[in-house]
Amino acid sequence: xxxxYLNRSGIRLPQNPGVLNLGCGNNVKWNYLGVTGYLLKQxxxxxxxxxVDVKEESFAQAKKVMAGLVHFIAAxxxxxxxxxxxxxxxxxxxxxxxxxxxxxxxxxxxxxxxxAALLADEGALIVTSFWLNDHIPAQVxxxxxxxxxxxxxxxxxxGRLFDTLETGETLxxxxxxxxxxxxxxxxxx
Numbered sequence: 001x002x003x004x005y006l007n008r009s010g011i012r013l014p015q016n017p018g019v020l021n022l023g024c025g026n027n028v029k030w031n032y033l034g035v036t037g038y039l040l041k042q043x044x045x046x047x048x049x050x051x052v053d054v055k056e057e058s059f060a061q062a063k064k065v066m067a068g069l070v071h072f073i074a075a076x077x078x079x080x081x082x083x084x085x086x087x088x089x090x091x092x093x094x095x096x097x098x099x100x101x102x103x104x105x106x107x108x109x110x111x112x113x114x115x116a117a118l119l120a121d122e123g124a125l126i127v128t129s130f131w132l133n134d135h136i137p138a139q140v141x142x143x144x145x146x147x148x149x150x151x152x153x154x155x156x157x158x159g160r161l162f163d164t165l166e167t168g169e170t171l172x173x174x175x176x177x178x179x180x181x182x183x184x185x186x187x188x189x
Contacts, residue, residue, distance in 0.1 A: 009150035017089035024051030080114040087120040112145035135176035149181035
């Protein structure tokens with residue numbers, strides 16, 4: 001998936017890039033392996049990989065398995081810059097819940113703004129969604145948070161199907177994908 005979508009979007013990662021996985025949960029194990037496999041295939045080495053989730057129990061199992069490979073932080077992503085410094089070349093956000101509460105778009109705008117402060121100029125933010133109700137609002141929120149969309153659409157490499165809505169829409173892991181980069185800061189006149 002990364003090979004296709006990053007190349008299509010013109011994103012070239014540097015050697016041993018920084019990777020930030022927001023809302024990582026225990027799936028960070030598979031994300032780490034996927035990202036590392038992609039990087040090794042490209043000859044880019046092993047990433048500096050950070051997984052962030054609100055509660056430590058969200059990634060407790062992965063932390064045991066991934067000790068020494070992934071740096072874990074239990075924190076609210078709306079305050080990322082309090083916990084992390086430097087820049088990351090790839091930021092991954094899987095299934096942000098933009099529509100499950102009225103506060104969703106505001107909360108995620110704050111998260112995406114914090115992520116932009118940590119995203120390298122040549123880096124990319126990847127957002128996946130399992131349904132259209134989060135995919136479309138994510139496009140709007142990313143635009144308001146200072147990102148330029150490079151790709152938005154149905155993912156050619158979705159994960160498992162886990163439910164079907166009354167409307168007939170299937171819910172599938174990583175069904176939709178967005179690739180974005182932060183807009184460059186404008187110089188003051």
